[in-house]
Amino acid sequence: MTYVVRRAEPTQPTLFEKVPAIWWAIALLLIAMPLFASNFVLFQIFGWTFILGMIALSLMFLAGYGGMVSLIQMTVGAMAGYMVAILGTSGVPTISLGWPWWLYIPVAILMAAIFGTLVGALAVRTEGIYTIMITLAIASAFFYFTRQNYGLFNGYTGFNRVIPPELFGIDWRQATPFYYLTLTCAALSYFTVVYVSRSPFGLALQGVRDNPRRMGALGFSVTAHRILAYTFSSVIAAVGGILLVWQNSQVSPGTAGIPQVIDILVIAVVGGIKRPIGPFIGALIYVLLRVYSPDVLLAFGLSGERFKLVIGLGFLIIVFFSPDGVLGLWEKYKARRAAQTDPLRGGRS
Amino acid sequence: MQSFYKRHPVWSIILLFLIAGFVWLIATPWSPGLEQVLGRKRIFLNAVLSGITLGALYFLVASGFTLIFGLMRNVNLAHGSLYLLGGYIGYEVANVTGYWLLAFPVVFVLVGALGLVLQHQVFRRMEGEELRQTLVTIGISVVLADIMLWIWGGQSYQVLSPDWLSGPMTLPLVTALRSNGDPVYLTYPQVRIVILVAAIIIGIAMWLVLNRSRLGMLIRAGVDDREMLAASGVRIQYVFLAVFAFGAGMAGMAGIVGGTFQSLTPGEDTRFLLASLVVVIVGGMGSIPGAAIGALIIGLAEQLGLVYAPTYSVVFTFLIMAAVLAFRPQGLLGAGR
Numbered sequence: 280m281t282y283v284v285r286r287a288e289p290t291q292p293t294l295f296e297k298v299p300a301i302w303w304a305i306a307l308l309l310i311a312m313p314l315f316a317s318n319f320v321l322f323q324i325f326g327w328t329f330i331l332g333m334i335a336l337s338l339m340f341l342a343g344y345g346g347m348v349s350l351i352q353m354t355v356g357a358m359a360g361y362m363v364a365i366l367g368t369s370g371v372p373t374i375s376l377g378w379p380w381w382l383y384i385p386v387a388i389l390m391a392a393i394f395g396t397l398v399g400a401l402a403v404r405t406e407g408i409y410t411i412m413i414t415l416a417i418a419s420a421f422f423y424f425t426r427q428n429y430g431l432f433n434g435y436t437g438f439n440r441v442i443p444p445e446l447f448g449i450d451w452r453q454a455t456p457f458y459y460l461t462l463t464c465a466a467l468s469y470f471t472v473v474y475v476s477r478s479p480f481g482l483a484l485q486g487v488r489d490n491p492r493r494m495g496a497l498g499f500s501v502t503a504h505r506i507l508a509y510t511f512s513s514v515i516a517a518v519g520g521i522l523l524v525w526q527n528s529q530v531s532p533g534t535a536g537i538p539q540v541i542d543i544l545v546i547a548v549v550g551g552i553k554r555p556i557g558p559f560i561g562a563l564i565y566v567l568l569r570v571y572s573p574d575v576l577l578a579f580g581l582s583g584e585r586f587k588l589v590i591g592l593g594f595l596i597i598v599f600f601s602p603d604g605v606l607g608l609w610e611k612y613k614a615r616r617a618a619q620t621d622p623l624r625g626g627r628s
Numbered sequence: 629m630q631s632f633y634k635r636h637p638v639w640s641i642i643l644l645f646l647i648a649g650f651v652w653l654i655a656t657p658w659s660p661g662l663e664q665v666l667g668r669k670r671i672f673l674n675a676v677l678s679g680i681t682l683g684a685l686y687f688l689v690a691s692g693f694t695l696i697f698g699l700m701r702n703v704n705l706a707h708g709s710l711y712l713l714g715g716y717i718g719y720e721v722a723n724v725t726g727y728w729l730l731a732f733p734v735v736f737v738l739v740g741a742l743g744l745v746l747q748h749q750v751f752r753r754m755e756g757e758e759l760r761q762t763l764v765t766i767g768i769s770v771v772l773a774d775i776m777l778w779i780w781g782g783q784s785y786q787v788l789s790p791d792w793l794s795g796p797m798t799l800p801l802v803t804a805l806r807s808n809g810d811p812v813y814l815t816y817p818q819v820r821i822v823i824l825v826a827a828i829i830i831g832i833a834m835w836l837v838l839n840r841s842r843l844g845m846l847i848r849a850g851v852d853d854r855e856m857l858a859a860s861g862v863r864i865q866y867v868f869l870a871v872f873a874f875g876a877g878m879a880g881m882a883g884i885v886g887g888t889f890q891s892l893t894p895g896e897d898t899r900f901l902l903a904s905l906v907v908v909i910v911g912g913m914g915s916i917p918g919a920a921i922g923a924l925i926i927g928l929a930e931q932l933g934l935v936y937a938p939t940y941s942v943v944f945t946f947l948i949m950a951a952v953l954a955f956r957p958q959g960l961l962g963a964g965r
Contacts, residue, residue, distance in 0.1 A: 348759060401950060404957050408703045408758050409913075412905050413953065415705075419902045420946035427942060537898045541766055548763055585778065591770030598763045599750075 309462060318454035324570060326457050326526055328562045329465035333519035335547040335558035336465075337512035340472050342552050344481060345508040346488035349402060351414040353543045354421045355395040355513045356520020357535035361425070361432060362387035363441060363521050364530050370440035371433055380444035384521065391517035392510055399509025403502055418540045426532040437531025441524050452525065461522055465559065468515045472555045475511065484508055545594045551606030560605055568593065673814050675935040676928065677799075681820040681889070683927025684827035688882035690904040690911075690919045691834060692875030698851045698914020699871050701758055702751055705765040707879055708901030709772035714739045714880025715887035715896070716780050719787045722884075728790045731884050736877040743876025747869055769897065777894050787887035793819040823885050830878075831920055838916060847871060851914050906945055910952045912962025921960055 313321060338352045366383035369375045378386075398417055402410050425432040443451040443460075451460055475481045484504050486494045491501045524530045533539070542565065550561025572586040601607040653672070693707045704710075717738055718731035746768070754760045796815040838844035846867050849857045858864045886892070886900070903926065911922025926945055933941030952960060 401953055404953060408701075408762050409909075411762055412703060412909060413949075416902060416905050416909065416949060417946070419898070420942055423942040424940075424946075427938070427940075537902075538770075541770070544763070544766065545770075585774065587774040588771060588778070591767055591774060595764065595767035595771065598760060598767055 313455045313458060321458040322454040322526070324566055326454075326461045326522075328559065328566045329461035330519050330523045330526060330562075331543070331546055331565065332559035332562035333465050333468050333522070334516050335543050335550065335562055336468055336472060336555060337516040337519070338543055338547045339550075339552050339555060339558045340476075340512045340515070341508055342547065343554070344476055344484050344488060345505060347402070347505060347508070348411050348544070349399075349414045349509070349512075350411060350418050350540050350544060351395065351398050351402070352512065352516040353520075353540045354418040354535045355391050355398075355516040356523060357425075357530065358394045358421070359387045359391035359517035359520040360441070360524030360530040360534060361438070362390045363524060364438035365431065367441070367444075369438040371438050374431070374433055375438070380446070387521060388514060388517045391520065392513045395513025395516065396506060396510045399506045399513075402509070403505040415537075415540070418535065419537055422532050422536055422540075425535075432532075435532065437529060437534070439529040441530055442528050443525045452528070457526065461526075464518055464522060468518065469555055469559070472515070476555070480504070480507070545590065547604075549594060549597050549604050551604035553603055554606060557604055557606050564593075564605065565590065670814065671935060674816070675931045677814075677816055677820070679928035679931035680924065681824050681927070682931055683924040684824045685882060685885055685889075685923075686900075686903050686907050686927055687827055687831060687920050687923035688885060689879055689900050690907040690923055691831070691916055692878035692882075693904040694908045694911070694914055694916065694919045695847070695871055696875040697908065699847060699854075700747075700751070700868055703758070703762045703765065704875075705762060705901060706746075706769040706772060707765075707875075707904055708897035708899070709769045709776070710739055710743070710876050710879040711883045711886065711900045712776060712892065712894075712897040713742070713772065713883065714877075715787070715883030715892040716776060716785070717880070718884030719785050719887055719892060722787055728787070728793075728888075731787070732881050735880040735884055739880030739883075740873040740877030743873045744869055746876070747872035751872075752865065752868070769901070773894065773897055776897075780892075782894055784891040784893040785887060786891050787884055789819040789888050793822055797821060817889070820889055823889065827885075831916070834916055843867075843870070906949050909949055909959060912959025915959070915961045918959055918961030 312325065316325075334352050334356050337355075338349060341352075342348045363383060364371075365374060366376050366378045366386055367380065368377050376383075398414065401417070402413050405413055425437070426435055428434060445451070449456050451457055476485070483494065483499050484507075487499065487501050487504050494504075495501050520534075524534070527534075546561040546565045547558050548561070549564060550559065551557030568590055569586060572589045576585055576589070597604060597608075601611065603610070689707070689711055693704060696702055696704050696707075714735045718735045721731040721734045722728050750764060750768075751761055754764070795818055797818040799814045799816055799821075836844075838847060846857065846862055849862075850864060850867055854864065857867075882900075883892070886896070890896075907919060907922040907926050909922075910925060911918030911920070925948060929944045929948055930941055933944040937944070956962075
């Protein structure tokens with residue numbers, strides 16, 4: 280008699296098992312948020328967090344995977360916002376063309392992507408800190424140009440009453456729909472960035488970041504990969520910019536002023552520039568500080584206008600102690616915990 | 629000069645013609661046909677002079693920036709804040725004591741001391757981490773900007789120039805001919821001319837120090853190869869401290885100058901940071917003559933642009949920068965490294 284010994288099939292973990300439980304909990308919490316959170320929290324805090332997080336995510340993609348710290352992302356977002364205002368409807372009917380939404384949204388994203396690609400083509404001629412300087416210079420040129428140009432960008436005032444189209448009979452500027460809109464866009468861009476970072480293009484880009492000369496010798500075009508990275512990140516920044524303009528219902532030169540441009544860098548760095556989740560954490564911290572620090576400052580008897588000081592000091596402290604942002608701090612903490620509990624390294628088990 | 633002519637004979641001749649044409653435009657009275665195309669000569673001359681004096685101011689700000697960058701590879705994005713801080717302190721000093729000139733040494737020492745502290749306490753701890761240094765300077769500029777807004781508020785200040793500098797002076801430049809053939813000479817604010825002359829003197833002095841003194845030799849050696857200089861026994865940290873303090877002090881003094889012939893408002897720090905960025909990108913990183921040429925080009929482009937194409941004057945500056953980047957990424961006088 281022969282026995283057939285059946286070995287247990289090596290079970291492939293399902294998607295549900297592969298993702299740690301805490302992620303599922305966060306996802307559930309985010310989806311269920313409108314059940315218990317107030318409209319202010321949904322619209323102002325989380326809507327804004329997701330939007331800023333997306334724009335900072337585009338910077339994170341460039342900086343973390345491409346090694347290029349670009350300050351142009353907010354400007355690309357503002358460019359998309361301006362395109363939406365110019366091509367769609369706004370409070371300035373003399374300039375706005377009033378196209379339908381299915382036309383002006385793709386065109387706006389396309390224009391912003393072209394703009395970002397052109398800037399990228401200029402910026403990749405330089406390296407490291409030069410890239411920061413050049414993108415900062417271009418960003419401020421955009422700011423001053425939009426402030427002076429009245430024919431197309433309507434100068435200092437910009438465009439007001441730029442609102443999302445009423446699709447499916449829903450007013451997308453209501454708190455709950457807007458929350459879900461931004462959540463969906465943020466989640467989509469997050470997963471796209473994760474996917475692209477593991478795709479052949481993303482891997483080649485990381486290779487270019489680590490050793491451009493070797494990648495060039497292997498036959499990869501270093502410049503093309505870098506410029507393409509700018510294009511891809513511009514698309515994400517453009518979506519974020521459009522959402523930002525819809526949230527504020529206006530776009531003006533101040534949307535991409537120099538403080539705003541630098542804020543995006545602050546957010547990405549504070550959150551952690553190595554992983555795609557970092558920018559969202561940074562954005563949440565930034566938004567919470569931005570919204571609540573005036574109250575806290577007032578409680579301590581200081582003027583509420585000093586929130587910038589708080590943000591600047593916080594940024595300084597984080598950069599000073601942990602170049603990888605909050606995520607870096609967390610990882611340091613985990614490593615120390617692991618070392619402490621590891622009996623081989625002198626810790627108690 | 630000689631070598632430049634030998635390497636680029638065609639470009640030299642084109643440049644020579646351009647400069648000659650420019651001088652001709654400035655020196656001779658304009659014919660009616662030319663006035664029809666370019667407008668009144670007085671306006672043109674005023675724009676050119678404003679451009680040159682603005683360029684002098686940009687040079688004062690950018691020279692410290694470019695020195696710091698060239699030696700320490702540190703993009704000091706707080707440079708604009710140092711400029712504004714110097715302007716505010718200078719305003720207070722000039723206001724309290726009543727001596728405009730006294731403000732310069734006081735500001736130089738104070739802002740220079742701040743530079744010393746920054747270099748010694750902050751940047752030395754993260755040497756070689758360029759990105760982190762840059763981020764820290766951004767943080768410092770945000771904090772400084774808000775502290776200055778706290779102390780001095782949002783209104784604009786103007787440093788008053790002393791009596792012996794105020795008022796116009798007549799320059800030997802003909803703007804037009806009267807009907808009886810007498811030439812009309814250009815009058816221009818005296819304080820701007822004095823500042824221009826001072827900037828030129830400072831520029832020449834810096835060039836002399838850099839090229840003829842031992843300290844300058846150390847700095848140039850440091851720009852070329854920091855490690856080798858340190859290995860040959862020079863205490864490079866002291867050189868770093870000196871250069872950073874000097875650069876910061878220059879930015880502070882430029883703040884007084886800027887506060888005298890323009891004004892001091894909270895947005896000025898980023899404006900001058902941007903100006904120094906563009907000047908340094910155009911002129912070439914770490915080169916003092918490059919900063920001078922870049923400042924002159926940017927100042928002229930800005931002012932001439934303001935007169936002849938008001939909407940697009942910013943774009944001119946930007947286009948110049950883009951063109952330089954596209955054809956000569958290391959800057960006009962930057963070393964090809």
